Amino acid sequence: MITRRSFTASALASVPALGLLGRRGWAQGMRDVTFVQPSPSAINSFPVFIAIGEGYFADEGLNVRVEAINGSGAVLQALSAGQAQFGRPGPGPVLAARSRGVDAVAIYNVAARSNFGIVVQDGSDIQGVEGLRGTVIGTGTADGAEVGFARNVLNGSGMVEGTDYTFLTVGDGGPATAAFLNGEISAYSASTADAAILNQRGMAVRDITPPEFARFFGNGIATMGDIIRNDRGLVEAWVRAHMRGHAFALDDANREAALAHLAAGNPQEGEDREFQSALFDAVRSKTLPVEEGGPLGLYPAEVWEEWQASLVAGGEIPGPLDDLSAAWTNDFVIAANAAING
Template sequence: MTKIAKIRAVIGGAVMTLGATTAMAQTDVTVAVPNPSAILWGPIWAAAGEGYFEEEGLSVDVQAVDGSSAVLQAMSAGQAQIGVPGPGPVLAARARDLDAVFIYNMYPKSLFGLLVESSTGITDPAELEGQTVGVGTADGAEVAFARAILGDAGLTEGEGYEFLPVGDGGTAAVAFLRDEVDSYAGAISDAAILRSRGIELTEITPEKFLGFFGNGVATTRGYMEENPDVIEGFGRALVRGMEFMSDPANSETTLDHMAAGNPQEGEDREFAGALLDAVVERMTPTDAYADQGFGYQPPEHWEAWHQSLQDNGVLDAPLDDLSAAFTNDFVATWNGQ
């Protein structure tokens, strides 16, 4: 295993450098991520820790900024060649004439999920009729996500079920232990906290709602067209990093790589392990698309996002060419197909 020759991490306003000093020429690549977590962007840190970027001739510098909009701003300003934004902000940016292109679907499954205690035996959202669904806040994104799932199951808020804001993570665990809620809609980090508190959970999110995928790797069209070798090398290393961290035999080493990226996040090893398991599950494609390899973007999932943003008023009108927002051109090469 190749050790990272230089890592500097300032977690508050985080600038984190990954790479190795070698005799061969290295191409510098700055990657903007929307928060300082290392586990949430695990394939990057696994690829760095195992020396995969170095083997591709890349010196990768990760800069943590505040949210997807800041990621896209960094890309637009030329401060980052690659970013890891969400799909919604990418489409909104394209409506403002930023030619950002999604090239790798890092989270092919939704970052939110609908969870029940495993002991209940509930396997279908329709079984939540008459029950209380815990959420972080009354107006959080998880509320709209859960409302759509339950509505699709034929349930109406206030009649078939009710929401109860119980906070995130630890406070949600208390709500479960006090039997204040029967289920919980939250992000993968919330699920990891609940599991680390000893609450056994089963996810009952229908597969079609998992299609509202999360953050992925993006760049500008100009950089992609001018530097195809960099894009190929970066993605190839990323896939290898994903494959490495997906192997349970590598869990401890993977957590060491993550701790190098964010030492504070690695202090609670049990929680870090639970979060890593949740991240790997969300980064693993569904059976319907597994044969396409890591990074593949189903066009119909982009269509769902596009329609949702119009329905919610984020986009005033449809984009002229939705297909220009993403490309799968590199996926086969990255996956060695």
């Protein structure tokens, strides 16, 4: 039988969204922790919601509240302002923030395979990235991870923003559908979830992203450098619980329990069970390690180098960071893997 733990809605005054509070979190001695995600979807942050539902965070003494805000830029702002201890931004926004002096550090590679792609309407004449010259490309947010990803892909084809193409912030879901139908955009930089939602709503789209960009990992867990330095035990506890939630979700024997926890986290996503299940499969597939059987959550150093090069080429950061290695770490993932798997 699936055990449903109760959740209580709440919101930060400055970060309006949804909140979740594990039932066991009311026990004395539990530490309150806030996690910010760049959209309301529970499925996109499935390891967190499953770790809440299965009690893995509670096992670590953590009472986790989830807040949904708009895009990776807002996630990093909340982290740097001390409104949250952990978040799920994209790698491009993390590097851009660090170029401005924000000491954000990526600690867990959730979307080990790119969870973004450039999509066009299924009946579009555009067959590849070259067909996007002179077009307008829609994005969900102005400064989210999907923007950096699309700019990276287009730079790879020798295109320059503002000269060969332009971005237009249109939102996701219904607004993105309307932008396609109204002819405002010819393509859309979409997450795996965004593309699934468009298809579900009758806006059939297809991905034209060159396959070599699959290596560009997507959003992952980040925290602040001062938390790592001053509260290392908190980060270790978070990563252990998160990894357990991630591993639980990858086991098909746990599928029904996982979907129940995700429905508790976002009831709207759970209303259509068939769609919820298909979206979960699509998002989950992007979190598998690129090397089959490899540890969960590890970052490849060479792809961080490629992300940085793309941001420099696109003008998103003025030049290479003084110390790119300070932007990310595998230390906590390695330690968690050893603690969980021996």
